[in-house]
Amino acid sequence: MDATEFRKRGKEMVDYIADYLETIEKRRVYPDVEPGYLRPHIPDSAPEEPERFEDILKDVEKIIMPGASSPACTELETVMLDWLGKMINLPPSFLAEKDGEGGGVIQGTASEATLVALLAARTKAIQRAQSENGTLTQGDVIGRLVAYTSDQAHSSVEKDGLIAGVKTKQLPTDDAFAVRGSALRKAVDQDKAAGLIPFFFCATLGTTTCCSFDKLSELGPICNEENIWMHVDAAYAGSSFICPEFRHLLNGVEFADSFNFNPHKWLLVNFDCSTMWVKKRTDLTCAFKIDPVYLKHAHQESGLITDYRHWQIPLGRRFRSLKMWFVFRMYGVKGLQEYIRKHVKLAHEFKDLVLQDDRFEICADVILGLVCFRLKGTNELNEALLKNINASRKIHLVPCNLRGKFVLRFAVCARTVESAHVQFAWKHITKLAGELLKAQKQQD
């Protein structure tokens, strides 16, 4: 949607809201629909081709408004998570469909998704330990639990461990910054011998630092064998899995208990929208379910409905699946695939520019939209380069530390990015690098 159409559609939406407010007394105070009313009105999967805005808005009035905020908010979310799950070819065991044991939910951020998975895993681990040894208290078990993640994983995993009160250990990664099965095997064996209980592994697909991918197909079988909950955090990379050529990066997810990525990062859905799937929804509800009278409802125990409040930390919820519905239909799967492919292509264009300049080096495989690079030389030199780049305020880069090396990260992520921007950025970087190296030479 270009700016001209945005002006038109935006103003139509303003009128739609104003009309709604002016005529609200003509509407029902409570929806007159049965559980599961929404799914039959909506296709089983996202459209391949883009649809027209006016058709989507007609469906809002026809399908959403009769279901008001509840149950429409819940039911559209379940169906949208099925759509998106199919778009990335997630194993059917993660889908809700009509009577699946799994299903998806929108969390606010990947940190929350990891925390929810960690807490569900903790509940299962406590129950298992207590069923094997009835004298153990909850505190006894928690004190022995140990969670694992990559030494390249996002810091939020460590924070989630703090919240849950469990030990978190970072596993060493290989030359491609990936956790391998051997590293997990070694840690599990050592910790079990020391009397600890390994219970949770957070694998990362597309690390924040350098977009590396843990080896799920090696790690998954170990987790399954050892009763370790495997959560897969693909916060950034997950969006790319809608393209068949990147889907192999998700191989091994069939061993996972939960999977999460952020459409708000790279799938044109506005913040916040972090999508999470579990194989067994009862794993979540057992960890969180508390039912006071004022939250009871007629369909409570029917098994027909989903109470997302048992799937998350907060109680209240927003209608975030509308964003997914609009975006998937406005772009179509093909449009979204084009968008991802363009970004990856531009990242490779930048990588090629770096490789053509002998003063620079590439520091990690370029797989998606991130390029890790640096000037050959000291960390101080690269810190100075970053400082100059960001001080000039023409582009903005965020650094990382890879095995002691200070590394610059070029991330292709804006909606409107073109080759001209990449060329501009590289020209700017090389200009500042040239000035810096010249000044340094004069000092020597």
Place this chain on the structure above:
Amino acid sequence: MDATEFRKRGKEMVDYIADYLETIEKRRVYPDVEPGYLRPHIPDSAPEEPERFEDILKDVEKIIMPGASSPACTELETVMLDWLGKMINLPPSFLAEKDGEGGGVIQGTASEATLVALLAARTKAIQRAQSENGTLTQGDVIGRLVAYTSDQAHSSVEKDGLIAGVKTKQLPTDDAFAVRGSALRKAVDQDKAAGLIPFFFCATLGTTTCCSFDKLSELGPICNEENIWMHVDAAYAGSSFICPEFRHLLNGVEFADSFNFNPHKWLLVNFDCSTMWVKKRTDLTCAFKIDPVYLKHAHQESGLITDYRHWQIPLGRRFRSLKMWFVFRMYGVKGLQEYIRKHVKLAHEFKDLVLQDDRFEICADVILGLVCFRLKGTNELNEALLKNINASRKIHLVPCNLRGKFVLRFAVCARTVESAHVQFAWKHITKLAGELLKAQKQQD
């Protein structure tokens, strides 16, 4: 703002966004401001009288846009929480101002605010216990920690206890459904004698069931004396404290460590916006602080800036304080006070209607916008009445259970509610009640 002005302003906003997107390349990629740039541009407190929309929008361009999303998002939030704190006459120790030790933050929901307070309290309690006895592990301490709340408190407190892995006990309430000092004293003494460590008390001002108020002035001194973190949850009632005549309900908050209420419930700010204040911001940051390289920044240790990511569960944040800024200025404090007063008045109007009908009884003091009432008679009778009311879909009521009694709750909460709606609701309720009683008589 009526619908006519909403249409006009909404369309102006659509154009503003489209203009922004069309000319984005003319703007800086990174803000050129120093920490603390925003506060001097904004008054110290909210305006008494309403302001004009165009003046607010001018300030967005002048004050917010130069500070982009960061630091503007953080700095406006800090100042808005100071504004709101002053509006409810919160003790200055809870404000950030220029160099306070306290301050406010926007959480998504009251459940999250309670969880954040609980986790900060847990960290303090563990540190204290370990400093007294160096051989204790974290697991040892957590196993002995006990949190308290009212038997009328929201279920989310129990859920937060589950997440934190600590015991939660519900304290009995008095005839007005309030926790008294004596109940807390008794529980603390018993639990300490049994080797437990009381560490957290969640007081409620305006319970979900019947809008009762725990006695802070009795509970606070006990908490302070016993090193128990007192968190005050005023999710619904908090908005009313902007009226001087209701401010006494907050008396005793000076003993609290943290305080929370939801402007999204009753202060015309859209969901979600749950405002939380703490007396010592370091209590939060000590519990959550983790700093990887890719989140480091130049002002990290300067003490000049606030990193809200250490104040909450998620990492990512939305610019929710804009909603507060717009609402406070569009209504002015006086306009918001009028809004609260109107709702309370309408609740009393409904209460008087109930009292004039001998078949009904009032079940709890009417203090704000909630009226708890029922037909004199069995729970089955009242369950049948509720079922008929909600089945007819003209109004919608949510029940509660008060000491075994099934009670109907009439909540005045819509933005556009008028006396006519209250009268309509009562007429409808009495009609259905009459039919029900008649049918029952015929059965007897």
